Amino acid sequence: xxxxxxxxxxxxxxxxxxxxxxxxxxxxxxxxxxxxxxxxxxxxxxxxxxxxxxxxxxxxxxxxxxxxxxxxxxxxxxxxxxxxxxxxxxxxxxxxxxxxxxxxxxxxxxxxxxxxxxxxxxxxxxxxxxxxxxxxxxxxxxxxxxxxxxxxxxxxxxxxxxxxxxxxxxxxxxxxxxxxxxxxxxxxxxxxxxxxxxxxxxxxxxxxxxxxxxxxxxxxxxxxxxxxxxxxxxxxxxxxxxxxxxxxxxxxxxxxxxxxxxxxxxxxxxxxxxxxxxxxxxxxxxxxxxxxxxxxxxxxxxxxxxxxxxxxxxxxxxxxxxxxxxxxxxxxxxxxxxxxxxxxxxxxxxxxxxxxx
Amino acid sequence: xxxxxxxxxxxxxxxxxxxxxxxxxxxxxxxxxxxxxxxxxxxxxxxxxxxxxxxxxxxxxxxxxxxxxxxxxxxxxxxxxxxxxxxxxxxxxxxxxxxxxxxxxxxxxxxxxxxxxxxxxxxxxxxxxxxxxxxxxxxxxxxxxxxxxxxxxxxxxxxxxxxxxxxxxxxxxxxxxxxxxxxxxxxxxxxxxxxxxxxxxxxxxxxxxxxxxxxxxxxxxxxxxxxxxxxxxxxxxxxxxxxxxxxxxxxxxxxxxxxxxxxxxxxxxxxxxxxxxxxxxxxxxxxxxxxxx
Numbered sequence: 086x087x088x089x090x091x092x093x094x095x096x097x098x099x100x101x102x103x104x105x106x107x108x109x110x111x112x113x114x115x116x117x118x119x120x121x122x123x124x125x126x127x128x129x130x131x132x133x134x135x136x137x138x139x140x141x142x143x144x145x146x147x148x149x150x151x152x153x154x155x156x157x158x159x160x161x162x163x164x165x166x167x168x169x170x171x172x173x174x175x176x177x178x179x180x181x182x183x184x185x186x187x188x189x190x191x192x193x194x195x196x197x198x199x200x201x202x203x204x205x206x207x208x209x210x211x212x213x214x215x216x217x218x219x220x221x222x223x224x225x226x227x228x229x230x231x232x233x234x235x236x237x238x239x240x241x242x243x244x245x246x247x248x249x250x251x252x253x254x255x256x257x258x259x260x261x262x263x264x265x266x267x268x269x270x271x272x273x274x275x276x277x278x279x280x281x282x283x284x285x286x287x288x289x290x291x292x293x294x295x296x297x298x299x300x301x302x303x304x305x306x307x308x309x310x311x312x313x314x315x316x317x318x319x320x321x322x323x324x325x326x327x328x329x330x331x332x333x334x335x336x337x338x339x340x341x342x343x344x345x346x347x348x349x350x351x352x353x354x355x356x357x358x359x360x361x362x363x364x365x366x367x368x369x370x371x372x373x374x375x376x377x378x379x380x381x382x383x384x385x386x387x388x389x390x391x392x393x394x395x396x397x398x399x400x401x402x403x404x405x406x407x408x409x410x411x412x413x414x415x416x417x418x419x420x421x422x423x424x425x426x427x428x429x430x431x432x433x434x435x436x437x438x439x440x441x442x
Numbered sequence: 443x444x445x446x447x448x449x450x451x452x453x454x455x456x457x458x459x460x461x462x463x464x465x466x467x468x469x470x471x472x473x474x475x476x477x478x479x480x481x482x483x484x485x486x487x488x489x490x491x492x493x494x495x496x497x498x499x500x501x502x503x504x505x506x507x508x509x510x511x512x513x514x515x516x517x518x519x520x521x522x523x524x525x526x527x528x529x530x531x532x533x534x535x536x537x538x539x540x541x542x543x544x545x546x547x548x549x550x551x552x553x554x555x556x557x558x559x560x561x562x563x564x565x566x567x568x569x570x571x572x573x574x575x576x577x578x579x580x581x582x583x584x585x586x587x588x589x590x591x592x593x594x595x596x597x598x599x600x601x602x603x604x605x606x607x608x609x610x611x612x613x614x615x616x617x618x619x620x621x622x623x624x625x626x627x628x629x630x631x632x633x634x635x636x637x638x639x640x641x642x643x644x645x646x647x648x649x650x651x652x653x654x655x656x657x658x659x660x661x662x663x664x665x666x667x668x669x670x671x672x673x674x675x676x677x678x679x680x681x682x683x684x685x686x687x688x689x690x691x692x693x694x695x696x697x698x699x700x701x702x703x704x705x706x707x708x709x710x711x712x713x714x715x716x717x718x719x720x721x722x723x724x725x726x727x728x729x730x731x732x733x734x735x
Binding site: 100107116257258262263268281323327330372375379381382424 | 469542568572574579610706721730
């Protein structure tokens with residue numbers, strides 16, 4: 086008996102070995118290396134030895150400070166008003182550069198500010214571009230995840246009808262999923278072109294010329310939104326199919342029972358369909374969230390983070406530093422933060438959608 | 443309740459089809475626009491966006507854009523590279539991951555439970571978060587070739603293939619499928635003295651067509667569409683895959699849109715044709731990633 090187990094032991098390791106080895110070497114090890122590198126000043130190639138720097142990289146990315154700028158006052162204590170009628174403030178850089186009285190502001194730059202009485206409240210960040218990337222990524226995820234999940238559910242319900250030729254429609258809706266996001270991004274860059282671009286012309290046509298052509302990707306107000314719309318277009322078929330497989334696990338007898346009880350379509354959805362889709366919903370939200378946080382190709386092909394950093398996102402920043410500037414530690418730090426965010430959000434989603442007894 | 447009159451039902455059906463068609467237009471027309479534009483000279487291309495002509499093969503139709511695109515970039519080389527990299531990875535994935543799945547399901551060995559959970563846990567790691575450290579690793583990994591030991595994997599085929607052979611999802615798909623196979627079949631052959639390897643090769647794999655198709659299709663899509671990783675690790679144009687080859691067209695001051703559309707069509711239409719001919723399998727592959735474990 087013992088020999089059989091031994092044999093099984095050996096055969097098991099032999100057969101699973103290549104897979105375990107490859108996954109360890111190329112997924113698990115780099116994953117932990119990201120954590121390790123984020124605590125050093127590792128570069129891709131450097132003559133200097135790598136040093137441990139503690140949490141400096143994290144401070145350099147996440148450091149934020151609030152500072153109240155008081156207006157300049159003349160000798161009588163009156164607020165100084167400049168020629169344009171604006172309140173005059175001391176220059177911010179007097180505090181952020183070489184000022185031993187304000188060590189927490191050293192090296193930081195203005196992120197945004199607002200007026201508070203005569204004072205100006207300034208939010209400073211150690212890395213303003215990173216902060217913008219963080220905000221943009223969250224905006225992207227929090228818009229795309231629910232919208233894409235909802236549109237996908239709508240499509241799944243549409244396609245779940247018993248009609249002749251329905252599988253043709255299903256195949257068509259799924260089509261963009263098999264097209265590379267790189268191809269899609271380049272194609273849509275042309276569709277979004279300013280002036281005579283396809284989208285501008287289309288909107289002009291349907292509004293009988295009332296629509297003013299826009300530079301969709303060149304305007305900071307519309308660039309991120311345009312990328313969101315395109316990403317949803319490309320990815321929604323994928324999640325439609327997952328919803329569809331969830332819908333098909335719901336037993337038809339439940340619908341029969343509901344209609345005998347006199348439930349209308351909406352009630353059927355509320356009391357039969359939706360409860361039956363709970364697990365699918367959790368899965369879809371987690372999958373879309375993970376995919377959305379990893380957004381990169383769209384930015385790289387369409388905007389390069391611009392205009393005015395309005396489409397900077399985390400992976401793009403990680404690549405720009407880790408690869409572009411060969412700053413492996415900086416890129417790794419962003420990667421670790423990205424992973425921590427993705428994990429936390431998945432856990433929160435799982436907690437919020439848990440089965441309540 | 444009043445009986446539904448047949449006209450009413452017909453109307454309702456017509457409305458349903460109208461909605462389905464309208465949605466289909468949204469998904470298909472951008473792709474149609476891509477293919478049609480690839481046949482038109484750049485000047486006409488812009489003019490045509492003003493009307494329905496954008497989606498029709500009308501006007502000065504020719505393959506000039508294709509000729510120009512092939513002149514501008516070694517597209518044949520890029521396509522060959524992508525086919526090679528994708529094909530080899532898919533084959534190795536099927537082999538390595540099915541073997542691992544087999545060991546996890548049918549064999550009893552020390553550590554298999556723990557290791558399986560660890561491999562499954564990697565599903566939460568997006569590839570994008572490990573590419574930067576992997577880049578450094580790849581620059582320093584050793585490789586034994588005919589010329590002896592060399593250091594560094596950058597700028598090679600292997601750096602585009604080896605890291606993607608084994609992944610948690612592929613192994614998981616095989617495990618799921620193998621669990622539903624009749625165990626008696628395997629135990630009977632075992633009693634008859636068949637080796638594990640023989641059981642894997644002669645009994646299990648021949649039964650595994652559906653899961654092989656699923657794993658192959660998912661890996662194919664992932665590999666063929668890879669962009670970020672080859673962008674970072676490949677400089678030589680002779681080993682560049684198709685997506686990175688796009689740089690030839692977009693790094694221009696004036697993007698030659700006609701040629702871009704031709705290139706996009708060349709690298710997309712074969713995939714679309716492949717998909718449309720096997721669409722049921724493609725769609726059920728994606729659906730199976732949604733089966734909760």
